[in-house]
Amino acid sequence: MYFREELLQTRDLTVASIKSRYRKTWAGFIWVLLNPLMMFGVQSLVFRKFLKLDIPDYFLFLLGGLLPWIFLTTTVQMGTPAFVGHSLLLRSFKINPMVVLSAQVLDGFINFVASFILILLPLYLFSDRSMISLVLLPIAILPLLIGTLGMTITLSILNVFYRDLNFVMGFLFNLLFFLTPIFYPKQFVPPQYEWMIHLNPINYLIDPFRSVVYDNSFELFFFYFLKSLLVAFGFVLLAYFTWKRRRNEFYRIL
């Protein structure tokens, strides 16, 4: 009913939060690039040189999984405290709380796009892969964006009730990182442990992006894309029902 208005609000809030972060110093932006670069550097050293994983174009393979992972985890961890952080605003008059959170997620998404353009794209151009598959990229990141939004909304609502949720999430992400095929390919997982990977929803959200930058196979991409769309939709439903059920108490406790 207010969809157009809420889009405008989201846009303005996103711009404002970027402005407020980088007003004093641009150094923050360097961190946005430095964080994935350092993770990428250490991991490619350890897994390629120390453990000698033999995977062609390992740089592309690793970045294809790492960048979406960093986007998802940092956005969730920045967004989880967002409702509590904006409690005065949300309590003061009626605005759709999802506007505040969408702005937070978009803010993280812009960092993701920046790190893609500045880190992954140059490597991609130096590889001998076709440029055409990059056309699929905007579609590939859609489920990732939507799924991250749904996850962040759900956790941010729950964080109003359980204020140490973000601490727990940090711990969980540390565990999940190893159970997500990011630095190793799925094919390396022995069949009896495959269920662990299948149960991990983040795995599905990352797949389409990596498929575009690494696999270069349209059939595979399409398959991954449909799956990730389902997972993303699941997270949106989860967010919707969490909000529906907790809405009144949300405002009481906030």
Add this chain to the structure above:
Amino acid sequence: MNSTESSDPILKVKNLKVFFELEHYQNKGLREIFISSLSHPVQFFFKTKELFYALNDVSFELQKGSRLGVLGVNGSGKTTLCRCLSGMMTPQFGEIDTKAEIRAIFDSGTGVMPELTGRENAYLLARLFFPKSNDIETIVNEAIEFSELGHFIDVPFKKYSKGMQSRLMLSLISSKTTDILILDEVFDGADMFFKTKLASRMMRFIESAGATIFVSHSIEQIREVCNQLLVLNQGKVHFFGDIEEGIKNYINLKS
């Protein structure tokens, strides 16, 4: 002229009920819950949930031109009622029947991004508070001028005093009229000097609205602003009607 139309209430509230389950998470973190689930497993898993009624069967009607004061001790359901009317909360039972545009304000010291300037915050607030408005520029400029914040308007919002913050926000929200206006204890923050100048603007704002619901702890403010009174007690309507009679009721209730 159609006589029934003018006497039709602008807002009908019927049998409103809002209750909360008092659960174990109240003010606890996940770690504490985890620990208590291990140390007192029986109590933890078989604890009965208590229901707390914030609103219990609240009904009333609001006529056009009505300025309804709402009195009640803390926890009597005043804010829950306003949050339901504003559309923030959804009641479990009952109906809110209105076609009017409702605008509700619960706090006056709100900035959106404390690191940004007062002016930038004013724009954001205007965008959030008047989502359908096309003349945000005009609204913001007029409000900034009225607020008399001078060069402070380009200083980060977090450096404002509480009084300056409410001055800016109240100037802003009072620049556009609405069908039903809900003010929930918003005058507590504004500093004394400004109160007189702001008060006359707020009075004009309240009078231009189709109807007003005004929550306050101050009987003086209620006398000054309202022409009707609702007294809530433990989530129920204790009194609805004439101001002076209602105030007597409220004072008896408290003593």
